[in-house]
Amino acid sequence: MKTLRRAPVRAVLAVVAAALLAGCAVGPDYHAPTTPDLPVTWQVEQPWRQAEPGDAIDKGRWWLRYNDAQLDALQQKALANNPTVAIAIARLTQARATLDASAAARYPQVGLGARTQRFKISANRPLTNYSTPNFETVQNDFALVLTASYEIDLAGRVKRLVEGSAAAAEQSAADLANVRLLLSADLATNYFNLRSTDIELDVVTRSIALQRRALELVTARHDLGAVSGLDVAQQEALLQNTLTQVDLLKKQRAQYEHALATLTGTPAPAFAVAPDLTPMTPPAIPLGLPSEVLQRRPDVASAERAMAAANAQIGIATAAFYPSITLAPAVGVDSRMIESLFDAPSLLWSVGVSATQVLFDGGRVRANVNFAQGGYEAAVANYRRVVLTAMQEVEDGISGLAALDSATRQALSAVAASRRVLDMSTTRYEGGASTYLDVITAQQAVLNTERQVAQLLGQRLVTSVFLVKALGGDWCSTSQDGAPGCG
Template sequence: MKPILPVAMATLLLACSVGPDYVRPTAVVPAAFGESAPWRVAQPRDNAQRGPWWHIYEDPRLNGLMEQVTLSNQSLKAAEAQFRQARALVQAARSGYHPQLHGGASLDRSRSYSKNSGSTSTTYLLSADASWELDLWGRVRRDVEASRAEAQASAADLESLRLSIQAELVGDYFQLRTIDAQKRLLDETVSSYEQYLELTRNRHAAGVASPADVLQAETQLRNSQAQAIDLGVERAQREHAIALLIGRAPAEFTLTPIPLDSIPPPSPPGLPSRLLERRPDIAAAERRVAAANARIGVATAAYFPAITLSSSAGFASSSLSNWLSWPGHVWALGSAIAQTVYDGGLRGAQVDEARATHEATVANYRQTVLTAFQEVEDNLAALRILEQEAAVQDQALRAARQSLVITTNQYRAGIVGYLNVIVAQTTALELERDSIDLMGRRMAASVNLVKGIGGGWDAADLAAIDGNGQQ
């Protein structure tokens, strides 16, 4: 029983871990979003599509692109590999709970000399050694705690990157559709201006219009054609960006034009406190605080002695035939205690470093929370203000269209010159393009709001990473 007592006593002490226990840092959370005015309680929508967050836009082509992002995006593959690396580090830290076993075999042949003679001897040795450093002060436990928190932070980083890429794809997709709507408008405008040019030429042939009117009509037409062509540059770049996000070469990917003709769907963001659970970047920052807190315990444990139990067993013989026989059996048990007496302030500096690192992660966590609220408020404000602007813009556009019709009829009747028509055309076209651009900005704000509230992610998913570092 005597050899067992020290082990039993050490086991009782294993529950002790030096260093501070983790307490989640506080963060300022407002009772409500300041820009929550346009949001209302969601009404039942049994016919609405359900699933990942981008399904709220009810666009099958967008859904198909998202599936390719999950399968082929190279940045996500790299982040997934980094997450697996973090999980492996958890298991590496957990290995400190267990004894280390080593085995080996050796053959030694030696010769000794005396004054008148010499002798040769051979030693055959087969041995197994075990050593175990008792985790009396919780150094290993804190190391595992830190590694697990880092793995959870890595998992949240992966989800943060996934959400960012998904939002970028949705944003590029709707920007592409906005460009397609601008292109359709300009194509229709070019067709209309061609009719105006033909009308002006006919009036010039009849002696009613001047050559300047014809030149002005042609200038207006060619300028609109140039604007339509120029849109091709941005469209190609957006298309190439989408190809990159889904892991394909730009030359192998095309999207047929589909103009944007929808409005942002309702996306109630919920309570501000839920933002702390739905944002993966906030979860990652909080997990890094937990890891830094555990590292304080790891550094503090260096002040205490390390106690190691060891044992070895095997067979030793000078004869190969008797090597593995019981008379050649050997064994040994031992223990050791080691304590650093003087290190020139190294341990104190390491503890100070760990505490400073913890304070930095707390500050980063709180800053991440504040940034998250800013992003949500920014996009709530954008949706509210842009909706108001769209209402006024629609009124201005209706007035511009009516003005163009009246001015055209006056020109046909010879009441006004063609310059008045050009002014009315330019105003109407600018307002048409502004309306399309405004719709694109509203869709972008909608996407950014969904990203700001964390999409459909939840911090509870991190609990799936268990004590073995598996997910």
């Protein structure tokens, strides 16, 4: 009797000892990567300035810095309706659910089972004792049993499983942030391309009006016999060529508009953006240190969390080398009469421990560990690739904006010069000092330079968006009304 009473005590002591052993975990502990080969600073030109970004600062609504209400509305619509964002949100939900399921393995699983049956025992069943005959019986069986099962995390398999699931959930959160950043950047790029096309269309339309008046002038002079029909034909050819450019620009604009429709989750036939010729200027984008890009870019964060998840997989695979120990206590009642089900003689209980240890598997466990190790090494290489790409994209954005700013200033000077050339060519032609071909050439030069200015404006805006994306989004905290600022 004393031996029976000591059995639960011994079981409890075994559980305590196992819990103490479960504090360790096999496999390597994860350490955040170091990047000693990062440059100290960017290769910049004036008027760039350094910012002081931090990992906790909101990088969200960077597009508000462009002060365009239409762009703001499209961004909000895209973030709410875009299917790609919805997919990323669903995957994050799945990852968090997986984490909850993995964390549940830290606790015992408790179940309640009930059984009721009426059955007959055969009199011809095999004997258990030659001196005791079998008898046929018909009886009831009522049982209610509370069971528990708990895996002792001797090798830290559950600990590594939770670590890996937590890292995967954080990776999914970073992926969602990256999807939103890419979506907002893609939408802004198409929007600014559409706006620059509107400006370019306006330039071409105004040029057509001037060319029509020039055609009327040269036609009137031809009717008076002052010029030949060649001058009229040359002006007509220039006008028709310019009209062709209008059709091509409208086609290009429609493609940008259709892209905006898809990004905002709207069917293309039901979407339209009215032309807007409001002048646009990229915001001044401050730069932090190269190392701060690693904190700001969600794709870098995702790659780093992927390494943590892959590292945990090594521990999970290594735990298979160690015994698997499970506690399975149970307590309940069992009776052939329901009215005596909860009487003291109906009580039953058990305390058991099961353990399994792989003795020979042909190298399967070792192969799984090697597979996990290879996955971690691939994650490390991918992290390095993402970091190098981030550095390249920021430098591309910096040098690109600097070159486009210089080109825009030169293009504006070219517009002024080409207009002076057109005025002089027209005066010389009217005075008979030159042919009409000089006027045609000057008209074409004005059109080309003005279109180039419109194109450079669009390129500057698009490149600024590219740089914002390369830097990981916005760079300062937002105010209470949601507008970003560096106050």
